Amino acid sequence: MSxxxxxxxxxxxEAVQLAGPHARFIAGGTNLIDLMKENVERPQRLIDITGLxxxxxxxTVDGGLLIGALVSNSDLAWHPRVQHDYPLLAxxxxxxxxxxxxNMATTxxxxxxxxxxxxxxxxxxxxxxxxxxxxxxxxxxxxxxHAILGASEHCIATHPSDMCxxxxxxxxxxxxxxxQGARQIAFADFHRLPGxxxxxxxxxxxxxxxxxxxxxxxxxxxxxxxxxxxDRESYAFALVSVAAALDIDGxxxxxxxxALGGVAHKPWRNPDAEAVLIGKPATAxxxxxxxxxxxxxxxxxxxxxxxxxxxxxxxVRALTDAAQAMEAA
Amino acid sequence: MTTTPAADGDELFALHTLRLNINGEQRRIQVHxxxxxLDMLREQLQLxxxxxxxxxxxxGACTVLLDGKRINSxxxxxxxxxxxxxxTIEGVxxxxxxxxxxxxxxxxxxxxxxxCTPGQICSALAMAGENHAHSRADIREQMSGxxxxxxxxxxxxxxxxxxxxxxxxxLETSAPALGKRGSAA
Ligand SMILES: Cc1cc2nc3c(=O)[nH]c(=O)nc-3n(C[C@H](O)[C@H](O)[C@H](O)COP(=O)(O)OP(=O)(O)OC[C@H]3O[C@@H](n4cnc5c(N)ncnc54)[C@H](O)[C@@H]3O)c2cc1C
Ligand code: SF4
Ligand code: FES
Ligand code: FES
Numbered sequence: 001m002s003x004x005x006x007x008x009x010x011x012x013x014e015a016v017q018l019a020g021p022h023a024r025f026i027a028g029g030t031n032l033i034d035l036m037k038e039n040v041e042r043p044q045r046l047i048d049i050t051g052l053x054x055x056x057x058x059x060t061v062d063g064g065l066l067i068g069a070l071v072s073n074s075d076l077a078w079h080p081r082v083q084h085d086y087p088l089l090a091x092x093x094x095x096x097x098x099x100x101x102x103n104m105a106t107t108x109x110x111x112x113x114x115x116x117x118x119x120x121x122x123x124x125x126x127x128x129x130x131x132x133x134x135x136x137x138x139x140x141x142x143x144x145x146h147a148i149l150g151a152s153e154h155c156i157a158t159h160p161s162d163m164c165x166x167x168x169x170x171x172x173x174x175x176x177x178x179x180q181g182a183r184q185i186a187f188a189d190f191h192r193l194p195g196x197x198x199x200x201x202x203x204x205x206x207x208x209x210x211x212x213x214x215x216x217x218x219x220x221x222x223x224x225x226x227x228x229x230x231d232r233e234s235y236a237f238a239l240v241s242v243a244a245a246l247d248i249d250g251x252x253x254x255x256x257x258x259a260l261g262g263v264a265h266k267p268w269r270n271p272d273a274e275a276v277l278i279g280k281p282a283t284a285x286x287x288x289x290x291x292x293x294x295x296x297x298x299x300x301x302x303x304x305x306x307x308x309x310x311x312x313x314x315x316v317r318a319l320t321d322a323a324q325a326m327e328a329a
Numbered sequence: 330m331t332t333t334p335a336a337d338g339d340e341l342f343a344l345h346t347l348r349l350n351i352n353g354e355q356r357r358i359q360v361h362x363x364x365x366x367l368d369m370l371r372e373q374l375q376l377x378x379x380x381x382x383x384x385x386x387x388x389g390a391c392t393v394l395l396d397g398k399r400i401n402s403x404x405x406x407x408x409x410x411x412x413x414x415x416x417t418i419e420g421v422x423x424x425x426x427x428x429x430x431x432x433x434x435x436x437x438x439x440x441x442x443x444x445c446t447p448g449q450i451c452s453a454l455a456m457a458g459e460n461h462a463h464s465r466a467d468i469r470e471q472m473s474g475x476x477x478x479x480x481x482x483x484x485x486x487x488x489x490x491x492x493x494x495x496x497x498x499x500l501e502t503s504a505p506a507l508g509k510r511g512s513a514a
Contacts, residue, residue, distance in 0.1 A: 003341040006362035006408055030404050033365070034385050044341075046362065048409050074398075078461065098474025099459070100452065101386055103398045104405060234473035
């Protein structure tokens with residue numbers, strides 16, 4: 001690690017004032033310290049935000065949940081309201097990393113974790129995300145874990161989070177504070193596709209801080225399922241994951257949400273794939289229709305072509321499990 | 330925490346003085362900002378029970394209890410934990426009396442080289458306090474953050490399953506290091 005100065009502000013505005021292009025906020029540290037050890041990140045100043053008052057989970061007036069950016073992934077997953085009203089989120093968090101890491105990792109940090117692309121970590125190789133303009137080693141290289149949707153010629157990386165896939169399906173809002181004040185960003189607009197600026201994972205500015213994540217009241221508790229497919233049964237990133245949530249009235253689907261993880265630079269949704277299920281019965285045939293729409297335009301990079309049929313089948317299975325979730329519970 | 334600038338006044342090389350309770354003992358220690366908790370324990374305090382397997386959060390050999398919660402000490406900076414309470418493998422036994430988990434590891438022959446063992450035991454100790462493991466399958470999943478290159482998994486699982494009731498009993502009566510401060514506020 002290169003030397004850096006260290007500050008521990010106690011107020012959000014103070015933290016934001018200390019921020020800048022050569023500074024980094026540190027929360028759980030589970031991603032940032034890893035990247036600093038590899039010299040991928042070399043901040044001159046670390047702003048330890050763990051002293052900020054962002055550790056609470058609170059009910060909102062309209063029945064939703066406001067989750068402080070510093071709430072640990074474990075505390076969130078086991079929070080009684082999350083267990084009861086947002087089981088999709090609890091399942092997604094508990095499918096990620098390990099108990100030790102989840103005790104350290106924070107809600108805000110999870111959104112901002114960087115890709116696990118091997119070349120992004122290897123400073124001896126070209127990588128447009130790490131060093132804009134240097135090229136993308138993954139396109140002709142080891143791209144088994146890479147994107148099948150929304151990639152560009154400049155970057156084919158995926159966003160590795162599990163939690164974010166559930167937050168996308170639940171249509172969370174990201175609360176942000178900056179020197180100019182606070183703003184809210186819809187989850188779908190938070191992460192970006194690589195385009196010709198793969199160095200930018202999301203729409204946050206250098207001096208903006210995530211303060212909270214807000215969940216709407218609708219948690220699809222009766223019919224949701226998080227399915228994660230990986231190389232080993234636990235403690236591994238997703239090859240493909242699916243957050244599926246249904247609102248079912250008798251035998252008819254009233255509302256559907258499907259988000260895919262491990263396939264793109266952000267959790268992947270497509271309104272057409274969800275709309276096609278509305279008013280229809282929860283059958284495998286209809287789920288296959290939704291899966292085809294969600295994977296519309298999917299393109300393999302060579303070593304990851306298997307992800308296309310895998311994702312299609314995973315969507316059908318996750319929706320099937322979601323439809324049956326209540327009967328099993 | 331107090332911060333002492335480097336001799337030439339360069340704030341990058343400043344030393345930070347921390348107060349930590351380690352295995353029940355109050356300690357005062359100076360660290361650079363980039364010192365990980367694991368390096369502080371091993372290099373500065375000679376508490377070499379916590380192991381460095383990967384140094385990247387991927388193996389669990391460095392697992393310690395921070396304010397009662399299990400964490401990977403290789404992925405956190407010491408400077409961030411002024412005032413914290415730490416339990417390492419050196420603090421698990423009660424003097425010469427081994428902890429039930431330690432006894433179970435011996436009884437079930439739950440190691441070969443032993444390199445992962447301190448992390449396994451610290452992790453299992455915290456898992457008992459979390460109280461979310463209610464079956465053998467739960468233990469397997471909730472211990473997945475601790476790898477064993479020797480593949481002693483079956484015996485590790487036997488040992489933990491055997492010791493879990495005793496750990497819980499111990500937690501109910503007295504728990505010097507476990508879960509006292511709860512989540513950091
Ligand atoms: C071995 C291993 C396995 C893992 N497996 C999984 C997995 O299977 N699934 C999964 O989803 N994740 C996995 N992870 C990733 C883990 O979930 C993330 O590293 C973690 O969520 C990041 O949170 P943190 O608080 O530690 O972030 P930090 O490392 O502290 O920060 C990450 C980034 O976010 C910024 N930041 C942090 N908080 C804020 C804030 N409030 N506002 C603005 N910027 C902020 C930091 O500046 C930094 O750039 C794994 C990690 C490891 C090491
Ligand atoms: S896929 Fe993106 S992160 Fe990976 S090498 Fe290419 S540019 Fe870098
Ligand atoms: S040494 Fe910390 S997890 Fe491997
Ligand atoms: S006993 Fe050798 S690594 Fe586990």
